[in-house]
Amino acid sequence: MTAKEKMAIEPQRMPEQDPSARARNMREVALGYTPEQARREATRCLGCPAKPCMRGCPVSVDVPGFLAQAAAGDFKGALATIRKSSLLPAVCGRVCPQEKQCQKFCTLGKLFKDPEKAVAIGRVERFCADFAAAEPAAAAPSPRGKGSVAVVGSGPASITCAADCARAGLKVTMFEAFHKPGGVLVYGIPEFRLPKDVVRREIDGLEAMGVEIVTDFVVGRTLKIPDLLGRPYDAVFVGTGAGLPKFMGIEGENLVGVFSANEYLTRANLMKAYDETRADTPYWHGKRVAVLGGGNVAMDASRMALRLGAEKVWLVYRRGEAEMPARREEVHHAREEGVEFLMLRNAKRVLGDAQGRVAGLEVLAYELGAPDASGRRSPVPIPGSESVLDADTVVVAVGNGANPLVAATTPGLDVDAKGRVIVDPATRMTSMPGVFAGGDIVLGAATVILAMGEGRAAAKGIVDWVNRKHGEGGVE
């Protein structure tokens, strides 16, 4: 097929639930391609020899390679190609910001001068992963060599690190503080964007490889890192993520009805509070909800608010829509579902009633000034522009800091001024010999795919370390 013929193929639309229906249910919004759609979309790839899309992928998936296989209908082969670089294709196909990564560099998008017309790489990736998941995986436990590693946390970085270490023959034990493994994939990202069955499948895959998962185990409290290191683990990987909610520091932020996005989403996702007939965990029945922030978490929280029965949801963001860090598709979905975007607006204070409950949110209008350190134009408040939203609920989704628990309970583990664990870029080893780290605890709040890449890099460092240790006649 010529490039011209490929360009003539219509980009395949993702089948989705109707916006008005889906805004009131928890089921996945994007329904996934049909096999025919996946093949047609994959066929659009021009197969550029320079593979510019690969440059945009943090873990360098061979995008043209897997698309060619998918175009030929070899979805299993395509998945095997993806898996060489990415451990979680079903997850990444759904949550990666493709428009800022692989698809940003797609030649097709450039030829059409429309990034929306790039090959929908993520959607084909997702299809391949889901297609293969329909059949039970025949993963056998990897042969066990010498050496063992304790993986602390069970989010994307830890899952990747655990899988790579297990493949290399290490005995792996994964410790999770919550009662279910998956980290942000289960407590943070909602069912309607990432079904928990998809995460469960990945965890089952880990267990099939021989990874032992221990839940309800708070490293730093139940046992500390020095307790794990050397008895019996040769190495420890810290992948505890960015789990410290940031607040605005404004008046009224501790009123009843103000929640961190973490709490708001964890109640609904991990604790299943939306299922009121079965769940013991309550949720807050907000009718008029203001969500502060412009990232994926803010999108998730505002869309969750609709699903929990809100009549009105505002998304309050201090910059403009172009500056929002959220994934394009989530912004689009949120708007379709009825979230009202209040751009260039920021919360000034939360108003309360006599019972200490939220009675409104005072917001201030902003304009964009000169670019700041991040390169984005910085928002400047406009004096006297205050107005009040008659909100009864405020959800703060302005980011997360590094979880301080492990650092606070591990003397000798060096962190930077923001509490992020410092690692050697070559080995991902921390200031403590044998202790490695990766993911958001090192990067600050980032993306699933970056965390995965970090977990993979750390696994390499760990395997080298353990092999060297045993090669030199260290502990068993």
Place this chain on the structure above:
Amino acid sequence: MKENAILMHRILAKKRLSENVFRMEVEAPLIARGRAAGQFVIVMADAEFGERVPLTIADADAEKGSVTLVFQAVGATTMKLARLEPGDALAAVAGPLGRPTSIRGANGEPAGRVACVGGGIGVAPLHPIVQALKRAGNRVTVVMGARTRDLFVMEDEMRALADELILVTDDGSSGRKGLVTEPLKELCAAGGVDEVIAIGPPVMMKFCALATKPFGVKTTVSLNTIMIDGTGMCGGCRVTVGGETKFVCVDGPEFDGHAVDWDQMMQRLSTFKPLEALARDHACRIGLGGRPATGV
């Protein structure tokens, strides 16, 4: 997930202490060995749809590998727990969480005289603290308060530990009739009290802090707020202490009672109140009813 021997939380013993207060000894070897006075655990009765609730540790046996929990069946989870029997297992016990109590005599300050006030089941978390205070060489006066005599918990344990035990009931059925703040004020007025530790319902702790303030006696309180993870992730437990936002799960649970914004803390505790009232209504119908012991 594999059942891990160190993480099976079987119930070894259970005792009903009063109408809706239960004492449960649960297998949790690592927590039993690692816990210190003042710390708590988060438990779940059911892993799939259960709730995560913080419970204080009333006692622990490191050799046996068990912790003792005392709880009041007032919410969905505690009512489910109340229906479990020895041999059953809890779905989750995570901990020990929170910072340990700073024990006078073991924290750099010389041992001295400490007055401990426990209201209702607040006596349970006070128990390991009094144990630690005694081990560190302090003279300890314990004031226990309850609505009526049947609602006292761990009275024998406290009697065995304390240098002096003062019982107070709302109805005068045991000890003095009145509020715990009265003997507390008298102790402070008599002088010689270096520190007060008060644990009980928020309103009791608030008034204990108000009672000791004029005397300038350091007053530590232990807060039991709404929380989910217990590791600093959700922020549901936040309180204002001395004008700053603190997380009870990682910065506490113990704080300077004179600096806590009590009214806000109590308002935040009522966040999901209408729902809990429903659960209580249900409890009445399943025979676990009864008004909670206020202990003030």
